[in-house]
Amino acid sequence: MKMKTSYCASLTLLASLLTGTAFFAGCSDSGSSATQASSQNKGSAAERTYVAPGEKDEYYLFYSGGHSGQVFVAGLPSMRHLITIPVFAPSPGTGYGFDDESREMLGDFTWGDVHHPGLSKTDGMYDGRWLFVNDNANNRVARIDLRDFKTKQILGPIPNSSGNHGSSFVTENSEYLLVGTRFSVPLPMGRFAPVEDYADEFNGMVSGLKVDPESGDLSVGWQIITPPFNWDLGSTGKGPSSGWAFWTSYNTEMAHTKLEANASQRDRDYAAFVNWRAAEAAVKDGKADMLDGVPVIDPAKVPGVLYYVPIGKSPHGIDVDPSGRWIAASGKLQPTTTVFDFEKVQAAIDNKEFQAEFRGVPVLNYDVIVEGEVPVGLGPLHTQYDGKGNAYTSLYIESAVAKWKLPPWTDAEKANLEFTVLDKIGVHYNIGHLVIGGSDTRAPYGDWLVAMNKLSKGRHLSVGPSQPESSQLIDITGRKMEMVYESFTDPEPHFAQILKADMIQPIEVYPKAESNNPNAVWSLSDATYTREPGKVTAKVAAVRSQFGPDKITAEVGDTVVLHITNVEQTTDIIHGFAISGYDLNVIIDPGETKSVTFKADKVGVFPFYCTNFCSALHQEMQGYLEVKPASVTTASVD
Ligand code: K7E
Ligand code: CUA
Numbered sequence: 001m002k003m004k005t006s007y008c009a010s011l012t013l014l015a016s017l018l019t020g021t022a023f024f025a026g027c028s029d030s031g032s033s034a035t036q037a038s039s040q041n042k043g044s045a046a047e048r049t050y051v052a053p054g055e056k057d058e059y060y061l062f063y064s065g066g067h068s069g070q071v072f073v074a075g076l077p078s079m080r081h082l083i084t085i086p087v088f089a090p091s092p093g094t095g096y097g098f099d100d101e102s103r104e105m106l107g108d109f110t111w112g113d114v115h116h117p118g119l120s121k122t123d124g125m126y127d128g129r130w131l132f133v134n135d136n137a138n139n140r141v142a143r144i145d146l147r148d149f150k151t152k153q154i155l156g157p158i159p160n161s162s163g164n165h166g167s168s169f170v171t172e173n174s175e176y177l178l179v180g181t182r183f184s185v186p187l188p189m190g191r192f193a194p195v196e197d198y199a200d201e202f203n204g205m206v207s208g209l210k211v212d213p214e215s216g217d218l219s220v221g222w223q224i225i226t227p228p229f230n231w232d233l234g235s236t237g238k239g240p241s242s243g244w245a246f247w248t249s250y251n252t253e254m255a256h257t258k259l260e261a262n263a264s265q266r267d268r269d270y271a272a273f274v275n276w277r278a279a280e281a282a283v284k285d286g287k288a289d290m291l292d293g294v295p296v297i298d299p300a301k302v303p304g305v306l307y308y309v310p311i312g313k314s315p316h317g318i319d320v321d322p323s324g325r326w327i328a329a330s331g332k333l334q335p336t337t338t339v340f341d342f343e344k345v346q347a348a349i350d351n352k353e354f355q356a357e358f359r360g361v362p363v364l365n366y367d368v369i370v371e372g373e374v375p376v377g378l379g380p381l382h383t384q385y386d387g388k389g390n391a392y393t394s395l396y397i398e399s400a401v402a403k404w405k406l407p408p409w410t411d412a413e414k415a416n417l418e419f420t421v422l423d424k425i426g427v428h429y430n431i432g433h434l435v436i437g438g439s440d441t442r443a444p445y446g447d448w449l450v451a452m453n454k455l456s457k458g459r460h461l462s463v464g465p466s467q468p469e470s471s472q473l474i475d476i477t478g479r480k481m482e483m484v485y486e487s488f489t490d491p492e493p494h495f496a497q498i499l500k501a502d503m504i505q506p507i508e509v510y511p512k513a514e515s516n517n518p519n520a521v522w523s524l525s526d527a528t529y530t531r532e533p534g535k536v537t538a539k540v541a542a543v544r545s546q547f548g549p550d551k552i553t554a555e556v557g558d559t560v561v562l563h564i565t566n567v568e569q570t571t572d573i574i575h576g577f578a579i580s581g582y583d584l585n586v587i588i589d590p591g592e593t594k595s596v597t598f599k600a601d602k603v604g605v606f607p608f609y610c611t612n613f614c615s616a617l618h619q620e621m622q623g624y625l626e627v628k629p630a631s632v633t634t635a636s637v638d
Contacts, residue, residue: 045484048475051078059437060499061450062117062131063471066492069112071133071144076437076448076498079473079487087142087151088112088135095576095587096151099594105154113137115494116233118170118177120216124238124442128503130216132177134167141168141177141209143216146504148589155218159292160187160225161205166234166247168209170440171276177209177218178236178276180247184228188292198256202228205296206247206306208276222283223296224306227359228254229270230263233317233382238442239324241342243277248315248329264333268310270363271318271329273345279305300360307349308358310366312338312373317382317433321391322442326371326406328391330380336373337380337393339407344369372409374417376402377424382495384436386476387444390422394431394451400424401434401451401474403481425481427451427472428459436476437498445498449474449481452493460488469493508571510591517593519563524548535559536600542575542588543567544615547608550623554600555630562586565593576611579625585611600627 042048051057057075060082065072069089073082089111090097097106112135120130131144140156141164158164158179166180184202186193193201203225210221229249237244252269255262282288282302288295299306311318312331320327320342327340347353348369354362379397385406386392393402403423405413413419433452437445456470468488475482512522521527521539527548529538536554540547540562554560566575566588578585581602586594610621 042475042477045475045482049077049079049473049485051075051080056501058501059445059448060501060504061435061496062119062499063435063450063452063489063493063496064114064117064133065490066115066494067111067113067137068490068492069114069135071114071117071131072489072493073149074487075501076450077473077485079471079485081489083149084490085144085149085151087114087133087144088138088140088154092585093587095585095594098584099586099596101595102151105151107154109138109140111137112140112142115165116168117495117497118168118440119497119499120174120211121170121172121441122174124172126438126441126497126499126503127174128499130174131497132168132170132218134164134179136163136165136167136182139164139181141179141218143218145216146499147507148510149506152216153218155209155220158207158209159220159294160189160203160223160296161207162189163230166206166231169234169236169245170211171236171245172238172242174211174213174216176221176276177211178206178234178245178274179209180204180206180231180234180272182230182232184230187225195256198228199254202256204228204231206231206245206272206274207294208279220294222279222288223291223294224274224279224299225291225296226272226299226306228256229272230259231272232315235318235320235327235440237320237324237342238322240346241320241324241327243275244342245274245276246318246320246327246329247272247274248311248318250314250316250332264314267313268366269313269315269331270308270358271311271315273307273309273364275305278302306361308361308363309340309345309369310355310363312336317380317394319383319385320440321385321406322387322439322444324442328383328393330376330383330393332379332381332396335375335378335380337376337383337391337404338373339371340369341371341407344371371407372414372417372420374404374420376404376421381431382433384434384439384449385444386436386446387438388446390476392434392436392449392476392481394434396430396432396454399429399431399453400426401431401449401481403476423480425474425483427453427474427483428455428470428486429457430454433493433495435496435498437500445500447475447477448498449476450496450498452496454492456488459486466491508590509569510589512567512569512591515591515593517563517565519595520565520593521548521563522565522567531555531558535561537561538563540564540577541567542577542610542621544573545610545617545621547577547610547621547623551626552623553626553628555628556600556603557630558600558627559597560600560625561595561597563593563595564588566590573614574612575614575621577608578611579606579608581606582625587612600625603627603629
C-alpha cells in the first residue's frame with residue numbers, strides 16, 4: 001500500500017515536471033464499486049448540471065471579476081451567467097457610474113481589481129445580507145446589498161495602505177472586514193523615501209474595517225503597522241481560533257527589486273497571526289497612535305496582537321477549516337500544504353514558546369504548532385473544505401486539485417502523510433482559486449467545487465489571442481472527484497463565494513410606498529421642470545411608454561439636474577434615460593428615483609430616449625432637450 005502510493009506520487013511528480021500537468025486519477029485507490037454506484041445514482045454529468053427551461057439553480061455563485069472591476073453572478077450547478085454587478089467600473093448596461101450617486105461612489109477612479117468576495121456572516125454562517133469585495137489596485141472595499149444586487153458603498157482609499165489584496169475577510173458575526181496590504185510604502189502616505197531604503201523606511205498595514213450591524217456601512221476601525229512584508233491571502237478564525245485572522249507573506253526577505261528571485265530566498269516566510277479582538281481592546285485602552293486619522297497599533301509596543309508563524313516557501317493561501325482548529329497554508333515553491341493546529345498555537349502563545357523575535361514581534365516555534373506537511377503536489381495555492389473532514393487544495397503548476405484528509409490522523413497516516421492524499425483530478429489549466437460553498441463557515445455545503453483556472457489553452461472556439469478564463473465544476477459528493485461541467489468567463493476570476501439560493505429573497509420592485517426620495521414623482525401630471533438663472537431642475541416621470549416632461553429647455557451653460565422616477569410597480573419593467581450626444585445613460589428600476597447632474601455645454605436640440613426595452617411602444621419613449629443660446633436677460637421657461 002505504502003509502496004503503491006509512493007510510486008504514484010513520484011510518477012505524478014515526474015509527469016508534472018515533464019508536461020506541466022498531471023493526472024492522479026488512475027493512481028488513486030478510490031475507484032471502489034461503492035463510488036461508482038453512488039455516481040450512477042446521481043445520473044450523468046449532463047443530468048446533474050442540467051437546469052431545464054423555467055427551472056432555477058440551487059445556488060448563486062459570486063465570482064470576482066478581477067481587473068474588470070466587477071462581480072459576476074452565475075447559477076450553480078448550471079454555471080449559467082445571471083448578471084454582472086458593476087462595483088469599481090462604470091456599466092452603461094445598468095447605468096452604474098452615470099447617475100450622481102454612483103458617480104460620486106466611483107470618484108475619480110474608472111476601474112478596480114476585484115479579488116476576494118466575502119459574504120456577511122452571523123454566528124459563523126452566511127446570513128445573505130451583504131457581499132463585500134476588495135479593490136487590490138486602488139485600496140478600496142465595497143459593499144453589495146443582496147436585496148437588490150447593487151453596490152451600495154465604496155470605502156477608500158483606505159488610509160496608510162497600498163495594494164489592498166489580502167481582503168476582504170469577514171469575521172464570524174460580520175463585526176469586521178479584515179484586510180491586509182500587498183504593497184508597502186513610506187508612511188505617512190505621500191512621504192518620499194528611495195526604494196533602496198525599502199526594508200527600513202517602508203511599511204505594510206493590517207486593517208480592521210468596522211461593519212455597522214444594521215446598515216452594513218463600512219468605516220475604518222484601526223490598523224496594525226507591519227514590516228514591509230508583502231501580505232498576500234488571509235482568512236478569519238472561528239471556534240478555537242475565534243477572534244483571530246491570518247495572512248501569509250511572500251516577501252519576508254523584504255526584497256524591493258527582482259522579487260521573483262529575491263523574494264524566494266528563504267525556505268520559510270512568515271504568516272501573520274493577528275488577534276483582532278486584542279487589537280480592538282488595545283485601541284479602546286488608548287494604546288494606539290493616530291496616523292492620518294486612524295488609530296494605528298505598533299505591535300512591538302502592544303504584545304499579544306501579532307505573532308509571526310514560519311510557513312512553507314513563498315506561501316499564497318491560508319485557510320481555516322470549518323471547526324476553526326486546523327489552518328492550512330501552502331507555499332507555492334514547495335509541494336506540500338502545512339497544517340497548523342490552533343490549539344497548539346494557543347498553547348505556544350500561553351507558554352511563550354517562541355523561536356525568535358522579529359522587530360519586537362514573537363515568532364512562534366514552528367515545530368511546536370505544526371501538525372504536518374501534506375504532500376499535495378506541485379504549486380499548491382488555496383484550500384477549501386467540504387465539512388466532511390476533507391480538504392481540497394488547488395495545484396497551480398500541476399493543473400490539478402488534490403483532495404486530502406484533515407487531522408486528526410491515524411499513526412499510520414501521520415507516519416506517512418501521503419496516505420492522507422485521497423484523490424487528485426486534473427483541471428484545465430493552471431488553477432488559481434477553488435471554491436466550495438460555505439467553506440469559510442461552520443458548515444460547508446460540500447457538494448460542488450468550482451475550479452477557477454487561469455488558462456484555458458484552446459478548450460473553446462477561438463476568439464483571438466486572449467482566451468476566456470475557464471471555470472470547471474467538480475462533483476465532490478463521492479469519494480473520487482468528478483469533472484461535470486466547464487464554462488468560461490470574462491477576465492478575471494480570482495476567488496468566489498457560493499450561497500444557497502433560498503438564503504435570499506431579492507426584492508423585485510422598490511415599493512412606491514417606501515420611497516422616501518423627496519424628488520420622486522409618481523405620475524406624468526406631477527412631473528415638473530423649473531428654470532432659475534443658470535440652473536434647470538426637472539422631476540421626470542418614466543412610465544410605459546412616455547417621459548413627462550418630454551421637452552426640457554435649458555440655456556447653454558446651465559446646470560441641468562434631472563430626477564427621474566420609474567413609476568412602474570411591475571417587476572422587470574426597467575426604463576433608461578439617455579441623451580444623444582451627452583454621454584449619459586441612466587437606468588431606473590421599478591419604483592426607483594435616480595438623479596443626474598450635467599452641464600448643458602453645447603447649443604442644439606438633443607433627443608433623449610429610453611434605452612431599456614420596456615413595451616411595444618418603447619421606441620416611442622423619447623423627448624428633447626433644447627439648449628438655447630444664452631439670453632442677455634433672465635428668461636422664464638416656456
Ligand atoms: Cu488570484 Cu486570491 Cu488575488 Cu490566489 S489571488 S490565485
Ligand atoms: Cu421605457 Cu423603454
